[in-house]
Amino acid sequence: MDLVELVRQAGVVGAGGAGFPTHVKLNAEAEYLIINAAECEPLLQTDQFLMRERTAELIGGILLAKRQIKATKAVIAVKGKYAQEVACLKETITRLEADVEIHDLQNFYPAGDEQMTVFEVTGRSVPPGGIPLNVGCVVSNVMTMINVFEASQNIPVTDKYVSVLGEVREPRLIKVPLGTPFEACLEAAGGTTISNFCIIRGGPMMGGVVSQEQLSGMTIGKTDGALIVIPADHYLVTRATETETQIINRARACIQCGFCTEQCPRYLIGHPLHPHKMMKAVKYAEEINESHQEALLCCGCGVCEMYSCPMGISPRKVNFYIANKLREKGIRYQHDGSEIIARDGREFRKVPPARLISRLDLNDYDHQTLHEYREVAMDEVFVSLRQHIGAPSQAVVSVGDQVAKGQLIGATPEGQLGSMIHASLAGRVVSVDERQVVIARG
Ligand code: SF4
Ligand code: SF4
CATH class of the missing domain: 2.40.50 (OB fold (Dihydrolipoamide Acetyltransferase, E2P))
Incomplete structure (x- = not known):
């Protein structure tokens, strides 16, 4: 049986994103296989643990995937600041004589957005509305490659590694069977330290907020990697629970300073995405049509909303609002074919994680290092x-x-x-x- 079929039968999906089936990704040919090991969302430590503790399986999966897609280069894109993890990777690559390179990513958010990773490693901009394969790249992540290795041994995906931190007594990395209730994950981390809390499912920038009322029935799936417990009145909860009316009303306060556009990672790699123009569309109640199609290019990284905007406005959610209207009308993004050139000054507009953590009011949890690991039986x-x-x-x-x-x-x-x-x-x-x-x- 070939690798694509083994991966299909093992149920491997992108473990860090939306869960795109991996066998489809591997059924292609590309020059580069890029492993996104940036773990750029603040506080998360799951991939770092895997790079230290499951290095051989990770490199094994990369070599199999590289051969499958006939890539000439396999590159692990990892932040240089993860010194211990980089040392583990280098030691294993040398020991296995593996033809795998390490790309030293700078420490910025969102280094792990797949189009950013492609740009950092290759200098190529994925075309607007396109995918990395359009520029000769297949991008996957750390856990997915480990799952590919296990699939080659006929081991299907049944468990998940999850960082549990924030307002818990014993912040730790846990391994749980798929289908484990969130409540059991919190118990495995000693329980919560506060009675009135919410959970961020995933990273603070792109994850969803789960309230205590919604907690019952929530279980760990293949794309989960972190649960962060925060107070129910935390800034992140307030921002995540804004209603559409509040978002639109706030957008009317836009002063057109343009900071959201100037720091938008997709704009900076050359995409025609200008969130400040989308704000105008809402502010002046323009009819949403093809002229607003650039809203479909937003990856939802949240830089504009959580970092750039001095007015506390949510360009990201305005983009989503416009994108939904476009989809309702059946409008898809059509690139005009113009050349995509990264903007000058991109290097100086990258968002430093330490400042981002301060803006997100997460300093209290930044010191939590997840050295402890526990396998949870259910x-x-x-x-x-x-x-x-x-x-x-x-x-x-x-x-x-x-x-x-x-x-x-x-x-x-x-x-x-x-x-x-x-x-x-x-x-x-x-x-x-x-x-x-x-x-x-x-
Ligand atoms: S969320 Fe904002 S910063 Fe991120 S891609 Fe969308 S418009 Fe750009
Ligand atoms: S940063 Fe905020 S105020 Fe400035 S243009 Fe963007 S949405 Fe408007």
Whole structure:
């Protein structure tokens, strides 16, 4: 069986992003395989742990993927400030005589946005509305490459490494079976230190906020990598829970200073994205049409909203608002074919993480170093059938079935983009619906 099929059957999806099925990415040819090891969102430490502790599997997966896509170069893009991790990578690369390079990324946000990573490594700008493959690159991340290596050994994706930090008693890195409730993850980190809290699912810049009321029923999926507990009245919660009316009303206070555009990472690599112009569209209630299509180029990094804007406005959410209107009208981005040239001064407009952490009011948690690691055993898991981009998987087990860990429980619908789902616990299926499969130990 070839690697693409092994990866498909193992249910490997992009472990750090939206969960794009990896077998589709690997079914291509490219000059570069780039591993995004920037872990640029503030506070997260999961990839750093994996680079230290699972280095051989990581390099093994990279070599397999490199051969699969016929890449001439495999490059790990990692921040030079992760000295210990870089040392582990170099030692393993030398020991395995692996033809893998390390690219020393500067410490800025969002170094891990895949188009930024491509630009940093190759100097090439992905065309607006395009994908890295358009400039000869396939980009993947650390955990995905480890999963590719395991897939080559017929080991499917059943577990996830998660950073749990913030307002918890024992901030730590945990490994949990897929389908573990968030509450169990918090318990594994000693429980919360405050009674009125919210959780950031993912990074503080691009992750979603989960309130205590929403917590019940939330479980770990293939794309989760961090849970950060913060007070319910934290600045990040306030910003994340603004209503559309509040966002639009605030946009009317825009002073057209242009800072949002001048620091927009996508604008800086040459894309025709000018968030300040989108603010005008809302401010003057323009009819949304093709002339606003650049809103579709926004990657949602949040630099404009959480760092640049002196007025506390949300250009990112205004972009999303406009993009939704465009999609409703069936308008897609059409690039006019003009040459894409990175803007002068890009180097000087990169966002330093330390200042970003201050702006986000996260200094209290910046000192939390996750040296402690724990594997969490569960007696019951709630495995979602939608942990990826594409069609939800369809359950292939029934209530009462005994399943082994790693057994297929959800399959991709015939002819559709999707991913296989496997049992993360050996036990008995106690519930099945179109949303999830519940498995109890024993
Ligand atoms: S969120 Fe803002 S800074 Fe980021 S890409 Fe979109 S417009 Fe640019
Ligand atoms: S930074 Fe804020 S005030 Fe300035 S143009 Fe952008 S949205 Fe308007």
